[in-house]
Each structure stands twice: as C-alpha cells, then as structure tokens.
Amino acid sequence: MEHEARREDPARGADQAPPDSSRPNGPDDLEGLSIEDLRARARQAGDEARRNWQQFLHSAADLENYKKHAARDRQDAIERTRRQMLSLVLGVLDNLERAMAFGGVPDGPAKSLLDGLKMTHRQILEQLRGIGVRPIEAAGATFDPRLHEAVAVVPPEQAHQPAGTVAGEVLRGYLLNDDVLRPAKVAVVGEPDREQRESGR
Numbered sequence: 255m256e257h258e259a260r261r262e263d264p265a266r267g268a269d270q271a272p273p274d275s276s277r278p279n280g281p282d283d284l285e286g287l288s289i290e291d292l293r294a295r296a297r298q299a300g301d302e303a304r305r306n307w308q309q310f311l312h313s314a315a316d317l318e319n320y321k322k323h324a325a326r327d328r329q330d331a332i333e334r335t336r337r338q339m340l341s342l343v344l345g346v347l348d349n350l351e352r353a354m355a356f357g358g359v360p361d362g363p364a365k366s367l368l369d370g371l372k373m374t375h376r377q378i379l380e381q382l383r384g385i386g387v388r389p390i391e392a393a394g395a396t397f398d399p400r401l402h403e404a405v406a407v408v409p410p411e412q413a414h415q416p417a418g419t420v421a422g423e424v425l426r427g428y429l430l431n432d433d434v435l436r437p438a439k440v441a442v443v444g445e446p447d448r449e450q451r452e453s454g455r
Contacts, residue, residue: 340387340435343378344428350375351426382428390427392420392438401427401434406441413443 287295354371382388390401397404397418408421415421420440427438 337430337435340382340428340430343382344436347375347378347382348425350378386431387435388429390429390434390438392423392427392440395420397440397442401437402440402442403427403437404442405439407444408441410443410446415443417443417445419443 350371354368354375379389392402394415395402397420402420405424410417413419413421419442420438421443422441423438424441425439428435
C-alpha cells in the first residue's frame with residue numbers, strides 16, 4: 255500500500271503542460287549562467303542601451319533643427335510680406351510727393367486740395383516712422399552704394415561740389431530700422447575731365 259501511495263495520478267500528469275520555450279528569458283533563466291555569460295549579457299545590454307541613447311539624441315537634434323528651420327522660414331515669410339506691403343505704401347507716398355511738387359498754387363480752390371495732400375503725406379510719414387521706416391537723407395551726402403543708386407551723373411562744373419557728392423535726389427530712399435528698404439535714386443557729381451584737372455593744378 256505504501257508503494258501504491260507514492261504512485262502518481264496519471265490524470266494530474268496529463269494536466270501539466272511542458273515549459274514554453276518561446277517565452278522570453280526571465281530572471282530565473284540567468285541562474286544557470288556562468289560569470290562570463292553574465293558579463294557578456296551585461297555588455298550586450300549596455301551596448302544596446304548606448305545605441306538607443308544615441309538614436310534618441312540624434313532624433314532630438316533633428317527635431318530641434320526642424321523647429322529652428324520652420325521658425326526661420328516663418329519669420330522670413332513675414333518679413334517678405336512686410337516689405338512688400340511697405341513698398342506699396344511707398345509707391346503711394348511717391349505719388350503724393352509728385353502731386354505736391356506740381357501743385358504749388360499760392361491760393362484758390364487748388365490750395366485746399368494741396369493742403370489735404372500735405373496733411374495726408376505727413377500722416378503717412380508719421381505712421382511709417384512709428385514702425386521704424388525713415389527717409390534716407392541723400393542730397394549733399396557722399397555717395398554710398400549701400401544707400402544710394404546712381405541714375406545720373408552731373409558734371410562738376412555745373413554742380414560746384416566735390417566729385418562723388420550726391421547732387422540731387424531723383425527718388426527718395428527709405429530705411430527699415432537699420433536695413434535699406436529702398437535705396438535712394440540719385441544724381442552724383444562726376445569726376446572732372448583731364449583738362450579740368452590739369453587747369454586746376
């Protein structure tokens with residue numbers, strides 16, 4: 255009877271499933287490994303962790319570069335649109351100045367119209383000044399290719415000014431803060447010819 259008590263129940267043995275070899279190794283699987291195997295596993299895990307960290311750093315850097323590039327493109331688009339709108343306003347301002355130049359009537363019905371043009375011109379200049387736009391003072395200044403665009407040359411004997419001086423302004427230029435919004439189109443005093451240089455000695 256004692257021998258029979260130690261006999262296993264066949265039904266219970268049938269219920270026990272064999273171990274699933276497809277499951278990932280758990281902590282218990284490390285028990286049978288040697289020191290060298292454990293060190294190899296640790297090195298492998300460390301290498302994988304470093305690779306993942308480098309991939310994370312690269313992804314973070316790419317994302318940051320994308321954000322900066324997108325912000326720069328957005329700012330450039332805003333600046334282009336701003337300059338285009340200001341160019342339209344400057345065109346209106348140019349027409350006002352032309353009208354005032356040809357409307358110099360001392361009195362009469364046209365005088366009230368001229369006064370209205372002058373007031374509008376002054377208001378536009380004040381509004382532009384409020385956003386950083388100001389005229390370039392060109393007449394009498396030394397020619398500066400960054401600020402001026404030469405469209406005519408005046409002989410020195412007519413200008414009575416040193417060569418390279420801005421003799422007159424054809425179209426007013428403007429600055430946007432410290433940047434050139436539109437260069438001034440000017441007439442520049444030319445260099446004296448050879449005979450004039452020799453006679454001046």
